């Protein structure tokens with residue numbers, strides 16, 4: 032079955048405190064997003080990668096595609112929220128990437144995704160309609176009151192962190208986002224939730240490795256660089 036990737040990279044990266052959004056920061060002379068794209072281009076059974084980029088960064092992305100000769104990639108403009116960006120990416124999928132196909136959603140800022148996990152996610156998505164990577168929680172999750180006091184805390188062992196990649200049949204992701212776009216596009220950031228809410232699809236969850244972590248802060252860029260260095264040596 033055909034497999035395509037939607038790679039939301041439409042954020043403007045406020046948390047790093049850098050002027051360049053983190054997905055375009057250079058690690059050993061190559062922008063972070065180029066490593067992520069390369070991880071998909073290496074997988075022979077992945078057909079294409081739709082990268083969703085903020086309008087203001089479109090030139091940066093075009094430059095990355097040309098300089099690093101990314102052949103499976105096309106870039107489309109993003110939206111004001113993560114959900115809107117992903118929907119734009121899904122709408123840009125072409126002929127043969129639709130009916131019967133699986134769509135993998137990943138983050139531009141998680142460059143160390145491997146083929147083994149992508150295969151597990153794609154096949155589970157085909158079988159169950161939706162699938163996503165999870166990790167154990169490192170911290171306990173608590174809810175606070177608006178005055179800044181503890182409201183309640185969750186039992187850590189019962190919960191998981193939802194990571195990327197996630198996979199969907201084209202039918203599930205397009206129906207979920209179509210319906211979401213007609214009602215409340217602002218609900219959260221969890222695509223698996225949309226599949227449940229709008230299609231009644233319970234995602235299959237698959238434990239991923241620690242290297243799935245999301246490059247979020249400035250120090251993560253240095254950590255990512257050191258992992259790449261180790262892999263090259």
Ligand code: C5P
Pocket residue numbers: 039040041042043054083109110111112113116117138139140220
């Ligand atoms: O903000 P957060 O770290 O959850 O963003 C995860 C991914 O979603 C990033 O790759 C970011 O570029 C993307 N995103 C997007 N469009 C937005 C906001 C975030 O594609 N409007």
